[in-house]
Structures are given as structure tokens and as C-alpha cells.
Amino acid sequence: MCGIVGLFLKDASLKPQLGELLSDMLVTMTDRGPDSAGIAVYSDTDGKSGKITLQSDRPDEDFSALEKTLADASGGAASMVRNDTHAVITAPAEALKKIEAHLASAHPGLRVMSRGEAMEIYKEVGLPSDVVDRFGIRSMQGSHGIGHTRMATESAVTTMGAHPFSTATDECLVHNGSLSNHNSLRRKLVREGLRFETENDTEVGAAYMTYRMQNGANLGEALEDCLSALDGFYTFVVGTKRGFGVLRDPIACKPAVLAETDRYVAFGSEYRALVNLPGILDARVWEPEPATVYFWEH
Template sequence: MCGIVGLFIKNKALEPRLGELTAGMLATMCERGPDSAGFAVYGAPNSGKVKITLQSPSAEADFADLAKTVGKAIDADLKLDVKSSHAILTCPADKAEDARKAVREKFPSVRIMGAGDVIEIYKEVGYPTDVAKRFDLAKMSGTHAIGHTRMATESAVTTLGAHPFSTGPDQCLVHNGSLSNHNNLRRDLKHDGMTFETQNDSEVAAAYLTWRMNQGLNLGQALEKSLDDLDGFFTFVVGTKNGFGVLRDPIACKPAVLAETDDYVAFGSEYRALAGLPGIENAKVWEPEPATVYFWER
């Protein structure tokens, strides 16, 4: 099942409403995925800084001294903004990898959900509207966002199993479907240095795209390559720092709808996810074709 939404803002005047509009879209997908939910928001860059999204099952204890402890370990001034079970650790860009290593070493129960210049990722077990309210999605602003509601059919309902998955800087992926060759592909990607936090096939898809982009491809080119290398049925919505992409497998058995106006590009697993957007009555609305990459980039 599962539900996907995505919103790519083209008109800067709408950027303050990104979270509000995405939250409304996500709420329409509750029935498609009531087990857990998550979203990635691409906000304004903080010059020379990297944001690392952290999650902890014991947030109050883990986050109390995290910025001070990690900052001392890497000799840097760090900022930590806590939101429920998640926190955004902001650090100098040249200290980002050191900060990640220090978090893993000194706070083993803390999970790193993603990192980048502009991305923030929030995901938890729970009904999607509750998850969105828990992290104040409606109050967030930015350039683009991707959301997912999950119905777990092949694995346990856990925070780590929720989408989005992020395996590269400012990159994330949400997925509706199932890959048949993810175990073999995971082994191949591990051989090339990729690491994994879960057994979820969607994380493998995210890592595959990271691997391709590390070879110099842009998101659109990486998605094209995935049609040759990924087996199964899938709808992907992917974000990068400057881009937003959609791809369906050659059979395209999972539902998908795109809409575009001069102000935005929007994706929904069903049209009702788009129905509340401003100007939707004048949008170009269509079902994305099978095995066709749709890609927008600033």
C-alpha cells in the first residue's frame, strides 16, 4: 500500500507555506499507510554549516549534553535543536564527518537519519497526522519536501523502517512497491563502500542512487540507470539539494499523479493529495508514464 506526497516549489512566495501544504497532502494519505510516517524538508542553506538529523528512543537523556560532548570531542561550537525524538545538530561543514563519528562513538543509541546543507528528516511510528504534528511540519518553510505514509507488509513497524531513507548528502527517497533483487544489490553496494542501517529494500534503492550520483551522474541520469539495474515494481520520489525526481517501473502498477503550475510541481499517490493545493484547478495534471524519468532541478 503506502502513500507518497511531494512538493517542489517554483515560486519563492510559496516557500513559507511548504510545510503547511505538505502536511495537508500527507493527511490525505493516512489510510494508505497508518503504521508510520516521515518527511524530508529542504530549507534555506546555512552558509558553511551542515545539518545532521538525529533520532533517539531516549531523547531527553541522549540530547541533554550531546552538543557539548560532541563539540568538545571535535573542538567545535555546535547547535542542537530538539524536536521530540529528533534533533538537528548544526556544525561547521569541515567538521561534519568528525561530528558523525563522535555521535556514533559517544551516543550509540542515537541514530543518524541524514545530513546535508539544507535537508531535515523526521520519521516515527504512529498515525501520519500525529507524526506531522509531533514535529510541527505545518510550520516549516523551504523549497521542496517529500512525505511518506507506510503500511508495513514485509517487515516490522519501526522508526528505522519508516521512510524517507537518506544515504547521501541532501538526498532522500520514498518508495511504494517492492524490489526483488535488493539483497544481491545490497551486497554489491557494500562491496563498493555503501553502508546500511536496515534490511528495507527502499534503503537499497536510495543507496543505489547515491552510488550512481557519486559517479558523477545527476539525479535524472541515476534514475535512468535504475531502470536497468533494479528489478521489481516501484514508484520512487527522490529529493536532492536542488532537485526533485519521480520514476515508476515499466509496469507501473502503483498509483501516481503529478501536477504542475507556474508555482509548483506536486506528486501524490492519489489525486486527493493534490486537491487542496492553491491553483490546482488550473494545473496540468497527469499520470506519470511507466519507465519515464520526471525530473526538476534548480
């Protein structure tokens, strides 16, 4: 099962509504994935600072300890905002490497959800409506975002097993389907120096695209390469700093719907995820073709 949603805003006046619109889309997909949920939100950046989004199963203890050491680790250049089990550290780019090294050595229990200038990822176990509410997603503003509701059929229900998965700066992936060759591909990518945090096949898909882009491919080429490198059935929705893309495997057995107006592009596993979007009755609505890359960018 699993449900995917995505919303790319062309009209800047809709940015204050991104969280509300994306949340409604995600909650509508609850019966496709009631186990856990996650959202990646992309906001405007100043080009001077970056963000690290962290998660902890013991947020009061772990984030309190981090607050005591963060100033020294960053030279006083970082700030941290806590949000339930997550926290976002913001700092100049040159300080982020020091902070990451500090996290690995002094706070190994903290999990990095995402890194980037624009992207923040929030995900947890629970119903999509509960996940949306606990992080205040509805009030978030931004230019685009993607979300996922998970029905765990092949692995445990855990925070780290929830989507989105991020293996590169400002890039993340959500996935509906199943990859059959992810273990062999994982071993290859480990030999190439990539690291994995979970056994989830979606993380392998994200890491494969990161690997291809590290070796000169652009995002569109990396998605095209998935068609020959990945076995199985899948619908991918990918978020980047400037846009988002969609790819279905050559069989395309997983449902997918795209809608476009002059104000936005929207994706849903089912059309009902899109019905409350403004102007949806005037949108061009279609089923994305198999083995075809779709991408929109600011």
C-alpha cells in the same frame, strides 16, 4: 499500499506555507499507510554550514548527554535544536566530520536520519497526523519536500523502517512498491563500500543511486539506471538539494499523479492528495509515464 507526496515550489512566496501544504497532502494519504510516516524538508542554506538530523528512542537521556559533549567535540562551533525524538545539529562543514566521529564513538545509540546543507528528515511510527503534529511540520518553511505514509507488508513497523531513506548528503528517497532483487543488490553494494542501517528494500534503492552518482552519473542517469538494475514494481520520488524527481517502473502498477502550475509541481499517489493546493483547478494534471524520469530543479 503506502502513500507518497511531494511538493516543489517555483514561487518563493509559498515557502512559508511549505510545511502546511505538505502536511495536508501527507495526512490525506493516511489510509494508504497508517503505520508510520516521514517527511524530508529542504530549506535555504548559507553554503557555509551543514546539518545532521538525529533520532533517539530515549531523547531526554541521549540528547542531554550529547549536549554535554558537543561543544568539546566541535570546538564550540556547533548548535543543537531538539525536536521531540529528533535533534538537528548545525555546524560549519569542517566541524561536521569531527562531530560524526564523536557520535559514532561516544553516542552509538543515536541514529542519523540525514546529513546535508538543506535537508532535514523527520520520521516515526504512528499515524501521519500524529507524526506531523509531534514534530511541528506544519510550521516549517522551505523550498521543497517529500513525504511518505507506510503500510508495512514485508517488515516490522519501526522508526528506521519508515521513509524517507537517505544514503547521501541532501538526497533521499521514498518508495511505493516492492523490489525483488534487493538482497543480491545489497550484497554487491556492501562490497563496493556502502553501509546499510536497515533491511528495507527502499534503502537499497537509495544506496544504488548513491553508488551510481559516486561513479560519475548525474541524478537523471542514476534514475535511468534503476530501470535495468532493479527488479520489481516501484514508484520512486527522490529529493535533492535543488529539486525532486519521479520514476515509475516499466509496468507502473502503483498509482501516481503529477500536477504543475507556474507556482509549484506536486506529486501524490492519488489526486485527492493535491485537491487543497492553491490553484489546483488550473494545474496541468497527468499520470507520469512508465519508465520515464521526471525532474525539476531550482
